[in-house]
Each structure stands twice: as C-alpha cells, then as structure tokens.
Amino acid sequence: MPIDVNARHGLDDAPSGLVIVQELLNTTAPKPWEDTVDLLGRAEDAAEWLGREVSEAELAELREFRDSLRQLLHGDAHPPLRGSVRITVDEAGQASASALSGAGPAEELRGRVLNQILVAQARGDWTRLKLCAFEACDLAFFDLSRNRSGRWCSARCANRINLPKSRERRRVTGVVSGPEAC
Numbered sequence: 001m002p003i004d005v006n007a008r009h010g011l012d013d014a015p016s017g018l019v020i021v022q023e024l025l026n027t028t029a030p031k032p033w034e035d036t037v038d039l040l041g042r043a044e045d046a047a048e049w050l051g052r053e054v055s056e057a058e059l060a061e062l063r064e065f066r067d068s069l070r071q072l073l074h075g076d077a078h079p080p081l082r083g084s085v086r087i088t089v090d091e092a093g094q095a096s097a098s099a100l101s102g103a104g105p106a107e108e109l110r111g112r113v114l115n116q117i118l119v120a121q122a123r124g125d126w127t128r129l130k131l132c133a134f135e136a137c138d139l140a141f142f143d144l145s146r147n148r149s150g151r152w153c154s155a156r157c158a159n160r161i162n163l164p165k166s167r168e169r170r171r172v173t174g175v176v177s178g179p180e181a182c
C-alpha cells in the first residue's frame with residue numbers, strides 16, 4: 001500500500017498537483033512528533049513511498065533536493081536547486097518541466113516537483129503552500145484561508161505556540177490578584 005505522507009502527520013493533501021511538492025517536504029519526521037519516520041532516511045522507506053527502488057546516492061540527492069525546497073519556501077533567494085530537467089514553454093507562454101529520458105527516481109521526482117511549482121505559479125496558488133511557523137515542526141501545508149494568512153500546519157502547532165503565552169498571562173494574573181486575597 002502506498003504511504004499517505006501527509007495523513008501520517010494528520011494533514012490534508014494540497015487540493016492540486018502541488019500535493020507532490022507538499023509530500024516531498026513532509027517526508028521528514030519533525031522532532032515534536034515522534035511517531036513518524038523520515039521517509040528519506042532509509043532506501044527501503046523511500047522505495048515504498050516512491051514505488052521504485054532508490055540507491056543510497058539517489059537518496060542523498062532526494063534529501064538535498066528536499067532541503068533546497070525548504071530553503072525556497074523559507075524565502076532563501078538563491079536555493080541550490082541543482083540537477084537537470086527539461087523546461088519547455090508552450091505557445092501561451094506557460095512553462096513546464098520534466099525529467100530527461102532515462103532519469104533515475106531523484107531526477108524524475110525533481111522534474112515532477114518543478115513542473116507543479118511552475119503550474120501553481122501560473123495558476124496563482126503557489127504562495128498558498130507554506131511551511132509551519134512552529135520551527136520544530138516545519139511541515140508543509142496548503143493555506144486555504146481567504147486572505148492567505150495561515151501560519152500553522154494545524155491547531156496542534158498553533159496551540160503549542162500560544163500555550164506558553166497564556167500560561168504567562170495566568171502567572172501574571174496570579175501575582176496581581178495575590179495581595180487582594182490577603
């Protein structure tokens with residue numbers, strides 16, 4: 001059975017071809033959620049996700065590509081997106097990317113991912129794919145909010161960020177109300 005990369009983190013799939021980009025980003029196992037494994041940690045797990053065999057060298061390439069994508073989404077102006085893909089532009093000016101023939105799994109995935117980024121940019125929803133603002137999580141989610149203001153992948157992370165603040169408020173309130181109780 002194929003691995004449902006986003007569901008294992010309790011996240012919904014992006015409602016478009018961007019799901020492949022989201023899946024690649026979410027192959028990670030963020031530290032706060034200990035019940036998941038990094039699908040690019042071992043060749044067996046990567047093969048199960050991709051449905052084809054992956055060598056150790058390709059696995060390293062995939063991890064590097066994943067890191068590059070993260071940098072891109074974090075706003076790094078010049079992510080080291082290395083590798084070769086074929087970019088074509090049709091008569092309407094729409095660019096598309098594809099892997100060169102005979103490409104291995106890493107190159108093939110790179111072609112598919114870059115193609116979906118180009119398509120999403122043209123469609124206007126590329127900026128809806130975001131990384132969770134809870135740094136230790138850093139999972140990719142598709143922001144469906146009307147004004148594109150979503151910051152966390154889920155309520156789980158939003159609560160984790162807001163919890164220390166509300167604890168702090170309670171503590172301060174306790175100090176203030178203390179003398180009144182005496």
Ligand SMILES: [Zn+2]
Pocket residue numbers: 132133134137138139152153154157
């Ligand atoms: Zn998160």
